[in-house]
Amino acid sequence: MQYRVIGDTMPAIEVMFDAPGESMYTQSGGMAWMTDGVEMSTNTKGGLMKGLGRMFSGESLFMATYRAERAGAMIAFASTVAGRILPVDVSVNGGLICQKGAFLCAQDSVNLDITFTKKFSAGLFGGEGFILQDINGQGMAFLEIDGDMVEKHLDAGEVLKVDTGNVVAFEKTVGYEIETVKGLGNIFFGGEGLFLTRLVGPGKVILQTQNIAEFAGRIARFIPTGGK
Numbered sequence: 001m002q003y004r005v006i007g008d009t010m011p012a013i014e015v016m017f018d019a020p021g022e023s024m025y026t027q028s029g030g031m032a033w034m035t036d037g038v039e040m041s042t043n044t045k046g047g048l049m050k051g052l053g054r055m056f057s058g059e060s061l062f063m064a065t066y067r068a069e070r071a072g073a074m075i076a077f078a079s080t081v082a083g084r085i086l087p088v089d090v091s092v093n094g095g096l097i098c099q100k101g102a103f104l105c106a107q108d109s110v111n112l113d114i115t116f117t118k119k120f121s122a123g124l125f126g127g128e129g130f131i132l133q134d135i136n137g138q139g140m141a142f143l144e145i146d147g148d149m150v151e152k153h154l155d156a157g158e159v160l161k162v163d164t165g166n167v168v169a170f171e172k173t174v175g176y177e178i179e180t181v182k183g184l185g186n187i188f189f190g191g192e193g194l195f196l197t198r199l200v201g202p203g204k205v206i207l208q209t210q211n212i213a214e215f216a217g218r219i220a221r222f223i224p225t226g227g228k
Helices: 048-056 120-124 184-189 212-220
Strands: 002-006 012-016 023-027 031-034 038-043 063-068 074-078 083-089 096-098 103-107 110-116 131-137 140-146 149-154 159-162 167-171 175-180 195-200 203-208
Touching (some): 012 103, 103 131, 140 203, 149 159, 159 203
Antiparallel strands (some): 002 012, 012 074, 023 103, 096 131, 096 167, 110 131, 167 203
């Protein structure tokens, strides 16, 4: 398999298969274009329970798998918002823990599982939900970055506090929990919400400059709710 990222503002990943039988999968509706010689199949990929778990983590119940029928066949997967696409070799360092919605597509040898924050109650009320995605296995996966990407390398015990919507992924050596913003004045007038994500090193953290939930909230203010 060969790939290339094309485009700047709204990028896509083009994958060219080297041999028959190679395959990629994505959430239902994730494919942008493809050539002849690619066969599509839709299933829950791993069974109904695994599919339901993906639904809770922000992905589709059903996943679409695209398998090459001949060498040289090509398929493309496009991002859904302005930003960039990050290729990740998940066989390195045991993969990554990702926020819901970060997954775009992957080789069939890559697993997309669910995982939980250590503190159930904190994750449940932390704004992004208590279920995260565990990307592991062998091969390449591709993540969506909203806006620009910022990469941080945390030393052992080093703490980084982030607005939850700006977290994309982090290595499995990084600790993760939700903490409450302190002070009533900060909660009601600070404009940052009730919670922050607390990441503790060692390990790599991938952030994004755009919080799509906040962006959608600002757009919603300009949408008429009724009448003229």
